[in-house]
Amino acid sequence: MNKFIIKPLQNEHCRQIQELILPIQQLEFNIPVTLEAQSDLFDIETYYHNTGGGFWGAFDENKLVGTIALIATSHQAGAIRKMFVKKEYRGRDYGIAQSLLEILFVYSKEHQIKDLYLGTVEVLRAAQRFYERNGFQPLLKSALPSYFPIMPVDTLFYHLHLNQA
Template sequence: MLEINLVNNTYSKEIIDLVLNIQQKEFNVPITIEDQPDLMQIEDFYFANGGSFWGAFIDGELVGTIALVKFDEKAAAIRKMFVKKEFRGKEYGIAQKLLEILIAYCQKNGIDEVYLGTVSILEAALRFYERNHFIRIEKEQLPSKFPLMTADNVFCFLNLKL
């Protein structure tokens, strides 16, 4: 049974295990925990500025995450959107449910612009975002306050004002 809940620093170890396994082992993205200090300070990095962090659980096991970094009054960035390989796809619909919760949070909290950065190797993720009305944009089109991650080379935008 799928449950999606807010997660905080008490889940850091499980979140780090999930994220690093997917980044490093599955997709060979050259990124380490040192490159992602936010994962060890979830409350300060995400919640303090009006963002959030959710975890998807099946029978108590963390199987997916999504986070939102609010970086401007009406703008935020999606971070840490990951679902364990064996729980991906339409059968579970975990990524879709996580994204819907994040978008509902944005709408409720006056966030009109949602951005994200990812890596080109994550083709299925890019198709997922495009199916959900995100459009690809050039790095130069990102707002100046967008929190860049060094590995990211593809950027997307969703306008919630429409």
């Protein structure tokens, strides 16, 4: 089992983030999305940190192997984005996805974010199971709050109300 560390990511990490996420989206899962269509990946500080959210990365040595991001949307809510783990680091043996999500949960509770929303695509079945194991409930697109920033490629949506206790 590899040891990894999770730390906040800033704009100086944009290239590493792009190099992790794009191959997963385009090559591994054939999601029809380009880097140019994801302007957030060029300025994570504006899109994530400046909203009151954050962007975190899991590192094995100096190699970025996983990410998760949060856009604070007001209304004590947030949108989870950019949850990706490099293929060879996935699974319960590593626990990277779970650790990233738990960091986001802690941050959300500390910042009085009570409701988390996310969008995903049909082909990411393991991600859907992961979210459901963590208490996320499927949600119809029409039931999303008006302030949720929908990504054009997303077809499935989830919601979790965080217990603030």
